[in-house]
Amino acid sequence: MSLPDPTEDLDWGGYIGGIHEIFHKNALAHPDRLCVTETVTSKAPTRTYTYRQIDEASNNIANYLRDSGIQNGDVVMIFAHRSVELVCAYMGTLAAGAIVTVLDPQYPPQRQQIYLQVSKPKALISIRKATEESGPLAPLVQKCIDDELAIKIKIPDLRFTDDGELIAGEGSADIFANVKERASTPPDVLIGPDSNYIMTPLALGASLILPAKEDIQHVRLSEWMRKWSPTTTHLTPAMGQILVGGATAQFPSLRQVFFVGDVLTTRDCRSLRQLGPACTIINMYGTTETSRAVSYFEVPSAQEDPAALDSLGDSIPAGWGMKGVQVLVVDREDHTKICPIGVVGEIYIRAAGLAEGYLNDSEKNKEKFIDNWFVDNKKWVEADEANDKGEPWRKYYKGPRDRLYVTGDLGEYRPDGAVRVLGRMDSQVKIRGFRIELNEIDANLGGSPLIRDCKTLVRRDRNEEPTLVSYIVPEIAEWKRWLETQGLQDIDEEGVEMGPCNVYLKRFRRIQAEVRDHLKSRLPAHSVPSIYIVLQKLPLNPNGKVDSPNLPFPDASLMTEDASEEDLKSWESLSETEKTIATQWSTLIPGLNAKMVRPDSSFFDCGGHSLLAQQLLLNIRKELRADVTIGVLYANPTIRGLGSAVDSLRSGQAVTVDHSNDNVYSDSLDELTNTLDAKYQSANPDALGPSNGAAFFLTGATGFLGAYLAKDILDRKNTKLIACIRGAKDLRFAKERLVRSLKGYGLWQDSWTDRISCVIGDLSKPRLGLDDASWKHVADTADAFIHNAAYVHWIARYEQMMGPNVLSTIDAMKLCNEGKPKLFSFVSSTSTLDTDYYINLSDAQTATGRGAVLESDDLLPNRTGLGTGYGQTKWVSEQLVREAGRRGLRGAIVRPGYILGSRSSGVSNTDDWIVRLLKGCCQLGARPRIINSVNAVPVDHVARVVVASTLNPLPGMNVVHVTAHPRLRMNELLSALSYYGYEVPEVDYDIWKSQLEEFVSAGAVEKDQEQNALMPLFHMATANLPSTTRAPELDDRNAVAVLRADADRWTDIDDSAGDGISREDIGRYLRYLVEIKFMAAPTGRGRKLPEIDTSIAEAQAQWGVGGRGGTS
Template sequence: MVDLPDPTIDLDWSGYVGAIHEIFHKNAQSHPDRPCVTETKSQTTPTRTFTYRQISEASNTIANHLHDAGITNGDVVMIFAHRSVELVCAFMGTLAAGATVTVLDPLYPPQRQQIYLEVSQPKALISIGKAVDENGPLAPVVQKYIDEELSLKTQLPNLRLSDAGVLSSGEQDTEDLFASVRAKASSLPDVIVGPDSNPTLSYTSGSEGKPKAVLGRHYGLTRYFPWMAERFNLSSESVFACLSGIAHDPIQRDIMTPLFLGAQLLIPAKEDIQHEKLSEWMNAWSPTVTHLTPAMGQILVGGATAKFPSLKHVFFVGDILTTRDCKVLRKLGPSCAIVNMYGTTETSRAVSYFEIPSAEADPTALDSLGDVVPAGWGMHNVQVLVVSRDDHNKMCGVGEVGELYIRAAGLAEGYLGEPEKNKEKFIENWFVDNAKWVEADKASANGEPWRQYYKGPRDRLYRTGDLGQYLPSGAVQIRGFRIELNEIDANLGGSPLIRDCKTLVRRDRNEEPNLVSYIVPEIAEWKRWLEAQNQEDVEDEGVEMGSSVVYLKRFRRIQAEVRDHLKARLPVYAVPSTYIVLQKLPLNPNGKVDTPALPFPDTTEMMEDASEEDLKSWEALSETEKTVAAQWATLIKGLNEKTIKSESDFFDCGGHSLLAQQLLLNIRKNLGVDITIGVLYANPTLSALSTQIDRLKSGQAPMVDKAAEAVYAKSLDELVNTLDAKYQSADPAALSPSAGATFFLTGATGFLGAYLVQDILSRQNTKLLVHIRGVKDTAAAKERLTRSLKGYALWQDSWADRIDCVLGDLSKPRLGLDDASWKQVADKADVIVHNAAYVHWIARYEQMMRSNVLSTIDAMKLCNEGKPKILSFVSSTSTLDTEHYVNLSDKETATGRGAVLEEDDLQGSRSGLGTGYGQTKWVSEQLVREAGKRGLRGAVIRPGYILGSRHGGVSNTDDFLIRLCKGCVQLKARPRIVNSVNAVPVDHVARVVIAAGLNPLPGVNVVHVTAHPRLRMNEFLSTLSYYGYDVPEVDYEEWKTQLEEFVSAGAVEKDQEQSALMPLFHMATSDLPSTTRAPELDDRNAVAVLKADAERWTGVDDSAGEGITREDIGRYLRFLAETKFMPLPTGRGRELPPIPAGVAEAQAQFGVGGRGGAA
């Protein structure tokens, strides 16, 4: 039996070890002359070693200065940081003053530095002299913010520790800043801290945009050190290497662990922390312990030949650790045990571990592991709980997937200034009554001074947002990080440019495994893409290689597009390095892909010819660019150096992290300059990298664009400044059936738009202004709208006098409205429903920004002119399609508050969105929500799948689920997939959109539209058999094979049958059970607006939500059959439900049913 955690046992809630600065001070008194911190030599400075006495006295000097300046418990002190002994002194001095330390990295762009200042509001600023020496003073915009917006109690502008251990920081009025406190250097200030004092302020990942600030607790800082010392044989004899990023919370572990133990800390020079040199440094200085991120681990081993036999433990934190990286590390450090640790900023320290013995102790230790090292077991008095997603009162058993919670006494306090977020993420343990621990604590209390800063036992769980499962060993495996080939293919197949694909692991000429994707292009989409990019197609009949035809020239540009598509959806290590474009995938007699017949990467090497255009571009390159291009070509398989252009990107050409290390080594050997990995990642194009090389060769330092961010995120930062400083705040109470309401609607002729019109005009005393594009006059506009509504069998003649149309175009300023129309809307509209959008899955953000983003800003400008207006903005769940949110979508984290909360600020999508459409919706959402902070009233509505109406069965034939139904009927089989389907009838979606517009919550809030109840996919598809279609349920793999065979045997022409299958083929030939998973969505705001709508407008309470029933699907099938989209069923089963007379005829007559008219 596996001993799984019991969530009711005592985890020693009052087991406070003490404050780290107090423990360090005692160590300094016990062994003052022991080496404490060593700065190893650099190109410009010698090795410097400082004793415990010297570091303690320097720290105490800072602490007493801060204390005398009025810094007290809870004040934040920000350090302008540098990896140096001064950082250790500033860190410990701040803690000894009772303050909260936070770190500012000089490499952050000024805008990011200012954001950290805004969030943290420090009361003191310490600038380390070396940080200023290397990076210059703070940027003017940052200094201006400090001078004008902060109320600093003190500043230490130039902190330095001399070789003799004398601390200085400049002068004030010609007097030494530390003059008044130097006599106190041997003692701590008279400050008391306790377990719930806040020693640190750390930040969530910068990829989340405006960071969340996490307050640490003194309890958590020292909580696990005694156990770690015993478990991993750490002691005062250990020697630690300081390699973590200076502004990331692992730096706290680098500094505090040795100081707690009385051990020595080694700080390498900046130039030693890069490829090859880091291993040489490790060999020379012989640290026994270090903490690394997996990325830093790759720098340690990349290109390395020097071994480091003294290293005994490497603790990996911060990302996924692969066994491949471990294998290389074990060769260079044979005595080194590898410990994979799992934790987050919110857990204060890593809270679980999985140890891999050293190669000397167990040469086969990696053999039983998969691609990814597990998160392991909870540390001492820490529990990693896997809780059932169906019943939160139940723990999962072995192999059962559930939601991960961390139960520990050392959790962080929470997010600074975000009480609602804290309630969501830091949850009182519902398995046990916390009063039990409170009583036990009272009995053990002994009048300790620190109890004035102790809130008592708090049995809390941190909700990680991850899914996991217990392994048979009792360890926890976090799901979602294993490199699965079918997951890569699933994401490849999601690109409209790809018709078919197959990803394999192939070994190159050096026997190194590489991910290789074989792709078959979708020709029609390729031509549309070329047209959108204003590019010409290339003549290329391909080269026969065995049974395959390989295209070497024609689709060269598709590879960068595909790589970008995957980068937005997969971890970097799961993005293939090589893409081979085939006419079709070879099949074996069983109809499966004939893997042995696929050409090996090396077979296509050196076969790519340079075109005349390529040769002209080659001649225009500088000599440095040509040399660098040649280096790329030697490393990247199949790359002809003369096809590389100035703007070519090393990583887009097939480079990856290990090749990057090799490239830097080759550049050093062949060009005599030392480029760092950071410079390469910041300058990946041939031109930019060559420029940096030329700068170094001429004796200049490289310039790195530290502010490089995704185009759409940068666009947001710019567009925020164009918003009005203040918005009129409309009063929804002024709108009622008696007072009336006038709506302005965009996108009225699309599928959802038609039902929005119906919902608006079905209400008492409402009028409608409709935005119509592409017609010559208002009469034609009204005719177009009328035809659309008649096509959906919605039109009522009584509506005619309540509708006015205005002519416009989303792609033009002010929505394309002329002055008179703009004024008409500004003066008359009470509610703006912005439903229109340019929908395209290939177009880039820049191409869609005008229609989707700027139109939203224009809609908000309308809200601010004339009468005050409420904005109801229809968004899309494509705003969740980043690695962060796609992982949630792949994991269906459900029950309770839901996987994606309505109040989630969506900063997890600030980078990584792969489609221009999703990017525009994300930027628009952010702008609308920002306007809400400035007074705008309204809502952002995010629906799931929008299926047919509840009554008429009218359906959108472009919908994924509708096409899946047709595909199953064509195959005469349906797959067994048990994922839930978040599908909602279109008329309910329309109800929520309008209800949110008439009854908004204060400000701007997100309103999720989610199904209640949800069907599972197998239930949804089983209705086909229920109504007489011959579609027996089969295993997914069998269904997939049938689909592959069907498509392979199908006609090339895009007839109706083919068009139903091809959009499915990308997903279906990879892993539909994974790609169709969806999270539960929090919809409390939706419930609130629907209840208010029932009370104030409709008298019908729709707050319970809507789902799709078997009868609804039957009506959809009846509609689809009567409109000739699908055949009628011929087998035994229930008769399809009737639909209102004339619905199908209306669709045929007026030609609706797809997504047309959305813009």
């Protein structure tokens, strides 16, 4: 199917009449037909009315309004919920030519007051039944009405919605023709909170049945459906979950179900199809600003097509535009382009019936309602003038206006031309430097069989720290089955009422650990919520959508589980030091009861993370007078281990975590060498070149270096890229994440679209987490493998990092040994050199003129002595890759130092140590005097060396050093701050360290006060930087050789002279960091920051890259 043409005529003047006019015609055609049934409640009997009765009542209201002075275009507000009176008032107001807005009694008084102030109605229609059921108007609302309104009544032909949009009735009327096309039989009922869908059955000449408010609940709604046997219903997805969640019997009468308002999941559709096997599901998409639903996607009934859902993924597509509507997926960088099939863009709605705009908000109107740039509107004006026959309605008609509404939703075209909505552009948040997709969390939560419904939000805890909170509704039947498999029994808990929600504080405690484990296997650790609140159901607002503002955030004391008798016995067995530490844990981790902490409980398993760890150590220093290092905490994360360390420190004993004499990693090497293949395929680099190309498999493609590796690969002729992406729920999202990363760094080119593909993997799992099909595909397709991804952590021990960093390298080389022979490059780190031996060797060889540390050095002196688990994993991996090289594998081990920003654009990784140091110095107002040289190289050059080493390897397996030419000293690098106007005088390191300790020790920051950028790396910044930042000089003859060969065979550009960082480069990085608001602009009398392309900074914000969110 072809994609929509944004220059097509949408029949701008094709007016078919107002909603009230269509209804009046139906009333004349069949006056005695049943029109509205309001079903029985606990307080009132069933009420039924014919078309003639509703029409007459509507006319009476219209006449009353006109007699009271209401003119065309005046605003009339109706205070009512779904009822017969609302139908009459709605039609009557339209017939009077007024603008309608409905004020639902369920809204809080403050919100009602805002709606009154925004819409400024001339009249109010107050339905007595609404005040009888919901109580009288709140005093502040009544005062607003008394002060501002001369007439009292409410509904749209033109209407203001709750959000302040002025909506034309023309667009609302058009939807009925579309619904009539989708409905194979006249609908008997449409249940829906939206006024348009109360009107839909009436416009079709059908009967409307309205359930009572008390019936729209779990079991009650399903019972109501069985009793009244509607043939058609309209629901929001949230209301659909209420229906199927409480149902036990089928709905044989149901023939059509229309959904609109949110994402409709295939899981809920499966449940509905089981209950109504004859019903067709029509998913519709629309917003308040579009006046109506604007698209549809039909899912045949289970009887007609039992497998209809199997190919649709996790959610139902939004579908195709309805009559007079186009759903456009527009390129987010170049708005003059419609996205091709499969490419994610932003959804725009093109229609004649769009809202007029937001009331009294011209700036927002300019942003959200824009003229169609694809075609000149004069074309439609001239055509309309030619067709002008003097119709009566033209005096109210504003003429053709070819406009687009910017939805803010992301979507893509399917091969059949239907649009799939992929989430919101604004669903991304940033916590502790990590970029997190809330939609992705909910998508993965929804994949757990224990979860029926969920919603993840960011809430601030009692310390004003942003915290991920997931609200979950359990699937009760599955929960009970799970308890049986665990040999556990359910407990009886009615829950606690908190606002509109019923919160379970104890019954589902075990489900939280199960759900957390479920997410840990699918998402990065920073995307796993720390708090789970279990609800009976998610609250809905009057529009049938999840009422996020009313989701409760209980005080931590309420979420804390009571300690059992066994817990209390364990508590009494703890020492006073251990009790104090447990109490400190409970003050930092929401919902943790100190008395339930066991001696072997781990701080991190209980919900602690790196920033809380720093705060814990500061609290221990204050409370227990023990200066515990972060390394001691990571080595002793349990109550017993940490308590013992604290007691030793308080008694004057030294407690250190010195891995330098630890043989664990070298012993591990000896064991793992035996797991390597006896022989490896040896690829021929001469078989690859610009003429016949090369296919690359790349891990870590969405990280900072990974993005530039992808660019360097794709910039070459006839190359293809297969990227390994972690945590994506399907291949579509995986590719979108890769493209988003490349766009965010300003690297993306549309011509790459067909040259990239993805597989979903996880380095912490066997075989790189690839399924069998993906493993075989890569084995048979890739010519080269760049293993760039790694778990980077400066405190974690070797054993914790061995899986993702070492075992993944073994599996990567095993993959190279299957299918095609592959060239293999392993991206290592100069952390493998971080011992005094190589610093002294470098000094000695440089002093005698024999050069720096050679690339041919086997690094065996570092079998002991490396002080970080990360460096140890890289050393072991290097040795394994060397051994595989001796067994035939061809490629390179590339060792970069500090990887700084792009020389051309200034784009930088905000989680880089040096970048954090620059910002931290500005926050402190001082910089330390450190004269060590810094091996820092722009990311572009590092990427070039890695790809060149892969395609042009020296014989065997060789190390390639990436070293700076020239090297700046640390004090020279930091002096760029003063040079560009930051007021940060140089001070001795000890003074600077004391200032940093005082800054951090001041305690928790206030809301909106920024923590020091060095807080996550506080242990590094205060651990004698003049000593720990010493680094050996590196020989790079192999780098020169591969870069020259790359120029000869691939690029025709000789980069063999190397690269380094200059003061101007630092200036560009600072400018970029200012543009993305990571740093404040300088205010001193320094030089002006260099110019950069600021559109890249805008892309960074739009596409959500930078910081630690870029790791894959």
